[in-house]
Amino acid sequence: MWASDFGKRMKTPTLTLPRCAGEGNGGAFGRLPLTPNSKLPIPVPSSAQRGRVRVGALRAPLAVISLLLLPLLASAAPGMQALTVSTGPAGQTYSLTLQVLVLMTAITLLPAILLMMTSFTRIVIVLALLRQAIGAGNSPPNQALVGLALFLSLFIMGPVIDKINSDAVQPYMAGTIDAVAALDKGLAPLKQFMLDQTRESDIATFVRISGGSGFATPQDVPLRILVPAFATSELKSAFQIGFLIFIPFVIIDLVVASVLMSMGMMMLSPMLISLPFKIMLFVLVDGWSLIMSTLAASFYR
DSSP: HHHHHHHHHHHOEEEEEETTTTTTSSSTSSSEETTTTTOOOOOOOOOHHHHHHHHHHHHHHHHHHHHHHHHHHHHHOOSOSSEEEEETTTEEEEOOHHHHHHHHHHHHTTHHHHHHSTTHHHHHHHHHHHHHTTTTTTOOOOOHHHHHHHHHHHHHHHHHHHIIIIIHHHHHHHSSSOOOHHHHHHHHHHHHHHHHHHHHHHHHHHHHHHOOOOOOOOOGGGGGHHHHHHHHHHHHHHHHHHHEEEEEHHHHHHHHHHHHHTTOOSOHHHHHHHHHHHHHHHHHHTTTHHHHHHHHHTTTO
């Protein structure tokens, strides 16, 4: 009795699923009895949906094939070649597109040329050491020091730039020489400037590192050896000038520290007291003019 009553009280469990749009209460996804022999209706895609799936799967391979065929189509298309080098009686001539490409590459290398092949390195290091010797923190700021070093470099490199313009740029613009000859003539004044500022010991060091046996004349030194030797010499000269600049300011710091110690003011910072005296001394001796004239004269000794 109790088993039959329990069976009557038990009901068949149902599974409630969300109805699709447009379905009524008796739709395919209404209340479904969950019995051991019941099966959920499985939606079957239509032929149009299967067609869209096949087309979407073919898009990626078709895009890859079209990208691979683009170079072949471009080479087969008739037209003017972009990068051409022709040989004539006057030598090799390059197309305008190739010349623009070389010019854009040279512009990207301009910061490295400015830092490593001009007087900019020595000047900016000396100015940074001067600011540190005075102890004024970030005054003058970095932008002022870099701008001052840049325009002083243009002033020092003025004769070299004028010679490059007269020997290489103007003849090339007039069409009397080709690009290769203009490059050789343009590098000659810059190379001579670097040779004048480079120590022979630095050149010998890089020649020994490269495994060479030396050169007959300084003009035979290639740029791959001259440029690092020139940068090393510039660093050495900059630190020598910076050492001479530090001496008077260090003396002022020592005097101020000794006076404060003798007065028993050990808790007072000597840098705070010596800073006005260092600035006053630098202004009274016209320090900026001395620094600028000394840096400019160091390149034409």
